[in-house]
Amino acid sequence: MKINISRQHIYLLSILTFFLIFVLLFSFALLIPKGKEYRENRIEFKKEAKELRKYQNFHNEVEEKLKKLQGENRRVMTAFDATFDPYRFQKQHRNYFSTLTISELSEVSDDDEFIAYEVNTTSEISSPKSFYEFLDAVNKSDWIISVEFPINFKREGEMIKSSFTMKVFYADNDSNRTKPSVNEVAE
Amino acid sequence: MKYSYITPRPKSAFTAEIQLLVTFFSITLGMLFITYFFLLFKDYTFLSDMDELAVVQSELSVNIKEMKEQITFIEKENLLAQKVYTQNTVLKDSIANLFDLVPQRITLSEAKLLENGLVLYGVTPNKDIYNFMLQAPLRSIFHRTYSSFYPAQNGWLRFVSTNYIDEEINLSQEIESEN
Numbered sequence: 001m002k003i004n005i006s007r008q009h010i011y012l013l014s015i016l017t018f019f020l021i022f023v024l025l026f027s028f029a030l031l032i033p034k035g036k037e038y039r040e041n042r043i044e045f046k047k048e049a050k051e052l053r054k055y056q057n058f059h060n061e062v063e064e065k066l067k068k069l070q071g072e073n074r075r076v077m078t079a080f081d082a083t084f085d086p087y088r089f090q091k092q093h094r095n096y097f098s099t100l101t102i103s104e105l106s107e108v109s110d111d112d113e114f115i116a117y118e119v120n121t122t123s124e125i126s127s128p129k130s131f132y133e134f135l136d137a138v139n140k141s142d143w144i145i146s147v148e149f150p151i152n153f154k155r156e157g158e159m160i161k162s163s164f165t166m167k168v169f170y171a172d173n174d175s176n177r178t179k180p181s182v183n184e185v186a187e
Numbered sequence: 188m189k190y191s192y193i194t195p196r197p198k199s200a201f202t203a204e205i206q207l208l209v210t211f212f213s214i215t216l217g218m219l220f221i222t223y224f225f226l227l228f229k230d231y232t233f234l235s236d237m238d239e240l241a242v243v244q245s246e247l248s249v250n251i252k253e254m255k256e257q258i259t260f261i262e263k264e265n266l267l268a269q270k271v272y273t274q275n276t277v278l279k280d281s282i283a284n285l286f287d288l289v290p291q292r293i294t295l296s297e298a299k300l301l302e303n304g305l306v307l308y309g310v311t312p313n314k315d316i317y318n319f320m321l322q323a324p325l326r327s328i329f330h331r332t333y334s335s336f337y338p339a340q341n342g343w344l345r346f347v348s349t350n351y352i353d354e355e356i357n358l359s360q361e362i363e364s365e366n
Contacts, residue, residue, distance in 0.1 A: 015205060042229075048241075052243060128286050147274075150301050151282070152298070153300075
């Protein structure tokens with residue numbers, strides 16, 4: 001039996017076969033692996049985006065907590081950052097004393113976070129009540145000040161002469177913060 | 188010499204079948220290429236988006252670290268401030284208690300409040316009043332109490348009362364109370 005295929009058909013068949021092979025090769029060699037990679041990348045991206053959303057939420061929570069803390073402790077934070085001004089201290093507290101003298105400020109301790117300065121104070125009060133009121137006022141002052149031992153009370157006529165040490169605390173959170181110098185302190 | 192009366196048709200390799208085949212495969216290949224370039228583009232955008240996410244995440248991480256440090260620091264500030272305020276209040280109460288402790292008949296001329304002790308100078312009409320009305324309460328507060336007397340010009344007695352709290356005992360009491 002003789003198969004009679006024309007030259008035209010042979011061309012047609014050849015081109016068809018070539019195209020088919022090209023399409024199959026292109027699909028299996030490039031398109032399908034790329035598609036798989038795309039799918040993997042999309043899943044990975046969604047996972048990362050989800051993680052980021054969680055992280056963003058956590059970030060917002062921490063930020064909210066920080067703002068709340070800053071709001072609640074505004075006075076304390078300002079007090080820790082405030083530079084001790086002996087003139088202002090005297091002005092604010094002279095009502096409790098007949099006389100109030102503040103000595104030079106000297107650094108007593110410096111850990112990584114807080115610096116403590118000591119200042120010696122001599123004063124005259126008319127009654128111990130003034131001293132109690134002064135201690136109450138110190139807690140409401142613009143600085144973080146603790147009144148330290150030793151505290152001396154000595155009767156001098158109608159007045160009581162008192163001498164004590166105060167410790168002023170500063171936050172060392174900012175290295176650029178201006179630290180009080182001796183020149184700033186009242187004699 | 189002519190063998191045919193019809194004019195010969197011009198013959199082309201691009202017959203109707205081949206044209207149909209080429210059109211079909213052109214469309215198919217076009218779609219395949221478009222899909223491939225779409226995937227390439229999406230892969231590129233995914234990768235650049237992932238890089239962006241990583242940058243944002245690292246910025247958030249740094250921010251969170253800084254904020255946590257700030258929170259810790261504010262808490263420490265607050266703790267120290269409360270400690271200082273409490274210390275001042277306790278000091279005020281201690282001084283008030285000390286002055287309340289001194290009876291009307293005894294006059295203090297000087298008081299020295301030390302970290303672990305108290306030194307009182309004053310005048311008393313006699314030793315008994317001092318012993319019963321001042322020394323007894325002082326003894327209940329301090330671990331060691333020493334008194335010395337000197338005669339005053341008006342017949343009264345000047346006294347110096349030195350009182351100490353032993354730190355070792357203090358510490359052990361604190362440890363016991365903590366336990």
